[in-house]
Amino acid sequence: MQTVIKLTQQAVIGEINSVLDTYPYQPYQQAFAIPDLRQELISFVIHRLPCFHNQISHSLLLNDDVQVHSFRSKLPLYPLEQQLHLQKLIHEGISSIIRDKSDWISNYLCETVEPNCQTSHWFG
Numbered sequence: 001m002q003t004v005i006k007l008t009q010q011a012v013i014g015e016i017n018s019v020l021d022t023y024p025y026q027p028y029q030q031a032f033a034i035p036d037l038r039q040e041l042i043s044f045v046i047h048r049l050p051c052f053h054n055q056i057s058h059s060l061l062l063n064d065d066v067q068v069h070s071f072r073s074k075l076p077l078y079p080l081e082q083q084l085h086l087q088k089l090i091h092e093g094i095s096s097i098i099r100d101k102s103d104w105i106s107n108y109l110c111e112t113v114e115p116n117c118q119t120s121h122w123f124g
């Protein structure tokens with residue numbers, strides 16, 4: 001039995017965008033607008049997806065029942081379950097990155113505030 005599973009990085013990115021839209025702008029959406037953190041989140045999710053193969057056009061060929069059974073035991077069989085599993089990984093990645101890099105994120109976001117939005121030192 002031959003089964004082809006395709007999971008593109010674009011699909012993961014699209015789901016990340018959808019999940020981030022459910023979070024408040026500050027600090028979550030604001031933090032993951034930073035390219036390095038966005039890439040870290042994408043990597044976090046992709047590396048935790050079972051049987052994701054990034055080098056051969058994001059597809060994996062499984063040729064025998066043992067491999068198919070092994071794969072199926074790791075990835076939910078139904079599209080809704082797959083989507084929920086992906087969303088769960090995204091939420092875990094967001095929490096992990098925000099927790100691990102909270103000081104850096106806070107400093108970075110404070111540095112990028114527009115000058116006209118900061119309090120004036122004029123008044124002493």
